[in-house]
Amino acid sequence: MASLLYSRFHLLLLHLLFFLFLRNSSSSSSSVSALGTTITDPPSLVESVCTKSKDYTFCTKALNSDPRSPSAEVTDLARISVELAEKNATETLGYIKQLLNGTNNNNNTDDNLKKALLLCETEYENGVASLQTALNNLETGSYDDVNVLASLAYEAIQACDKAFGEGKVHEPTLSPMNQNTMLLCDMSTVISSVI
Numbered sequence: 001m002a003s004l005l006y007s008r009f010h011l012l013l014l015h016l017l018f019f020l021f022l023r024n025s026s027s028s029s030s031s032v033s034a035l036g037t038t039i040t041d042p043p044s045l046v047e048s049v050c051t052k053s054k055d056y057t058f059c060t061k062a063l064n065s066d067p068r069s070p071s072a073e074v075t076d077l078a079r080i081s082v083e084l085a086e087k088n089a090t091e092t093l094g095y096i097k098q099l100l101n102g103t104n105n106n107n108n109t110d111d112n113l114k115k116a117l118l119l120c121e122t123e124y125e126n127g128v129a130s131l132q133t134a135l136n137n138l139e140t141g142s143y144d145d146v147n148v149l150a151s152l153a154y155e156a157i158q159a160c161d162k163a164f165g166e167g168k169v170h171e172p173t174l175s176p177m178n179q180n181t182m183l184l185c186d187m188s189t190v191i192s193s194v195i
């Protein structure tokens with residue numbers, strides 16, 4: 001009787017172990033040790049913060065584009081992320097200014113296009129300013145507002161992007177840039193929320 005109970009318990013344990021094994025092997029990378037047992041590597045900091053972002057693949061790719069990321073602590077990772085977002089937003093703002101300059105030199109420009117671009121210029125200027133304040137805060141160790149500032153930048157760029165959908169004006173080159181910059185701001189919000 002006792003041995004029957006024991007073997008039932010044993011079976012249950014085996015089921016449990018198998019279940020845990022399945023769960024782990026489907027989530028993160030694993031490797032086989034010299035003894036033939038499977039060792040599951042714990043997810044890296046980059047991987048675990050990126051699971052909270054809107055686009056995991058974009059997030060890991062963007063962060064790992066910086067060689068400091070794999071060994072970075074969370075505050076350094078936040079700085080890397082906000083730097084990427086600030087740089088990208090500044091680049092896109094430059095592109096918007098170029099498009100606006102183009103409309104100034106063309107008397108046939110659609111007024112709605114010009115209005116949407118002017119709105120984008122203002123929104124991007126606000127977004128870049130928020131990200132620069134976030135970088136200053138990271139430098140001085142005042143981490144509290146960083147996630148709020150990054151999400152303000154996200155909203156500013158989203159407002160620019162919406163101006164095109166709603167005004168029925170099209171600028172096909174700008175939308176993918178907006179999406180890119182928004183994902184970088186989202187990534188920054190997610191990382192600075194765990195500091």
Ligand SMILES: *[C@@H]1O[C@H](CO)[C@@H](O)[C@H](O)[C@H]1NC(C)=O
Pocket residue numbers: 062084088091092177180181184
């Ligand atoms: C940053 O922005 C540029 C232009 O908008 C884009 O081509 C580039 O892929 C972006 N970089 C990242 C890391 O997303």
Ligand SMILES: *[C@@H]1O[C@H](CO)[C@@H](O)[C@H](O)[C@H]1NC(C)=O
Pocket residue numbers: 098101102105
């Ligand atoms: C604006 O456009 C004009 C005409 O194409 C050009 O000469 C000028 O350099 C442009 N300015 C900027 C700031 O891009």
Ligand SMILES: *[C@@H]1O[C@H](CO)[C@@H](O)[C@H](O)[C@H]1NC(C)=O
Pocket residue numbers: 105106107
């Ligand atoms: C636009 O219109 C103004 C005023 O009519 C004119 O002086 C200018 O040369 C025009 N510019 C272009 C690029 O057609």
